[in-house]
Amino acid sequence: MDNIVVIGAGQAGSALCAKLRELGFGGALTLVGEEPVPPYQRPPLSKKYMLGDMALDRMFLRPEAFYADRDIALRLGTRADALDTVARRVTLSDGTTLAYDALALTTGAPAMRLPAAIGGALRGVHTMRTLDDADALARECTPGRHMLVIGGGYIGLEAAAVAAGRGLSVTLVEQAPRILARVAAPETADWFRALHAAHGVRIIEGTGVAQLTETEGRFNGAELTDGRRIDADFAVVGIGIRPATALAEAAGIAINNGIAVDELGRTSAPGIWAAGDCASFPHRGGRLRLESVPNAIEHSEATAAAMLGGTDPYVAKPWFWSDQYDVKLQIAGLNTGYDRVVVRDDAGARSHWYYGGDTLLSVDAMNNPRAYMVAKRMIEAGQSPAPARVTDPALTLKDLLAA
Template sequence: MTHVVIVGAGQAGAALAAKLRGDGFDGDITLIGAEPVPPYQRPPLSKAYLLGDMSKERLYLRPAEFYKDQRISLRLGTRVVAIDPSAKSVTLSDNTVVTYDELALTVGAHPRMLPADIGGMLDGVYAMRDLDDADAMAPALVAYRHVLIIGGGYIGLEAAAVAAKRGLKVTLVEMADRILQRVAAPQTSDYFRALHQSHGVDIREGVGLDRLLGDDHVTGARLTDGSEIAIDFAVVGVGISPATILAESAGIAVENGITTDSHGRTSDPHIWAAGDCASCLFHGDRIRLESVGNAIDQAEAIARNIMGADQPYLPKPWFWSDQYDCKLQIAGLNTGYTDVYTRMGDAPGVQSNWYFKGAQLLAVDAMNDPRNYMIGKRLIEAGRSPTPAQITDPATDMKALLKP
């Protein structure tokens, strides 16, 4: 009987296990997670959960009974410390050795932290990646306290939104010239800068952190422009790094994540990878997608291929971010864009930014505009591109663009 071992009990790992059973796999499944709780949703951690709008139980992807009913063996609070591809086994942190026929790595990513020599190890410095991080930060979210957010990407902006909604004084610093510079056009940066400033967030662009101040607990920050501010705590949102050490130690190829082929296999034919830790092929390029949608889709594709489907996986990039009452939805990848065209909605705060490379539509950022997000997503997946004039003309029937 085939034994599939899945290392990493997050969104991708849970999706892979469920898909195997759902498609009729009758072998053994072991799902190993480093955290002591069942697989749970991560996006709400920095939003609804921190705001107190979602209980811990509602975070869980499935009730505990699901795994028992589906004969999925959960090994929680346990880390895999080594993989032996030749023996087809993994060694756990309690020295237990588990053999496998097929191994899937869904180990996610780690938040980038500040170096210790600039105050990164002081008490009161938080990251936001897992449930422990959220639980550790929650007591600090007290109205009128002053929080410094380091990093103006989506992680930092979501943390700023939660803090502002809880009544804290919020200062956000971004070393680049503008927030979201790495991932979005100036038009999208402008939208979110205005949104945060309307909620009282002090956004400082082109300014980085020199060092955090304090003996044991952080009490202030010195910025690269020479200014100093007194703070009660800090949140680090400077991106994540794929968890590749386990794979590298086992001799598995790594390139901006664990390298996978078009079917989700790594350089070892019996080892697969999915989710934030994996790099995959997209129109001839190697990319890594940090999104729930990709984690689920890629994991389910691997489950089918473990069962012999032999089907290539083509990513369909889509992302979202919730900040205040704004829902940002993104379809496609804007890499290499040359032009951006904005379509204004018929209500305040409704807007979509359309990315083109020449005449080709690459991506859409839709703010409180789910209809145009879906239209853009379908156009991109079909390989069709409207003209910029159609996008910017308020009289355009956008739905008609989908007709053959």
């Protein structure tokens, strides 16, 4: 194998290329990305970068010299428009084609937008996924203005926290009966609702957006499904992300909640792999797609090894985090299928422990890194402390780990 092309210059694509070189691949290696800048971190976009606490050059995952030193050709500001899996060629938006012996799709997952029919394309309606998004929002976020957040997941809550911290008035609207409905238990939702209320954020739950309104093409508010009207200066849409599968699908590659890969990262097309946010992989008898930085790195590195002949299957160890105000939420495991949540208090630092039957599935730890580390270790080892022990104030976290 002399020539590898990687489509998608985000966290996953950068990690995959770096790992290929680390493992000794000496052939031609090209990384193609739609954005005109080298791969960068996404989590700080809605936090330190937008607040002005992190300069652009610190956002880059690796300096450009890293790629040059390792002979990784960057084709930035260029989109992959077509993929010929028989001829093994990729056609780019600038009209050029790239031949490959092996190809990796690390196309990520762009932010979902509201339909244009209800105003999703108006000026002043933003998403938070790219550097351009963060730059546009930073220009909007001046003290005294009113921001409407649509969506009460972690993306929406993080945007609300940044804006409130900058002195803006913030209203958040969530269509589901409560915030964090898809990703966290009511106990965690209640905790974060109270946190945002303490910072002046108004949260409206169980109500959707019927129509965004405008003046001369510029957003000026929203009409809600319950008949209420919200006046605002600009809006942030945080309703989730969707795996970028169009290129693969058009090429006839199997799709199943993302680009379907096997335990080695191989797609249904010979010579093509996929990793990161765009890919779903086998997990405990089903399929799983994870949207997280750790998975983007770990899945890509495992896939790089497989591309060079490795046979170790990828085994996900899910963990996530969210920063809101002065709170760091750390999540270990996946809470899918939980039927019980118990709450632990460690000198005011909270953690919520999810159980399915007697099995510990995941933990949400708020400003409690010790609980997070202990729970993560136990989950990965298949250990499940009895819920009564978790809530026993006489037992330390070290006691739980030793049991």
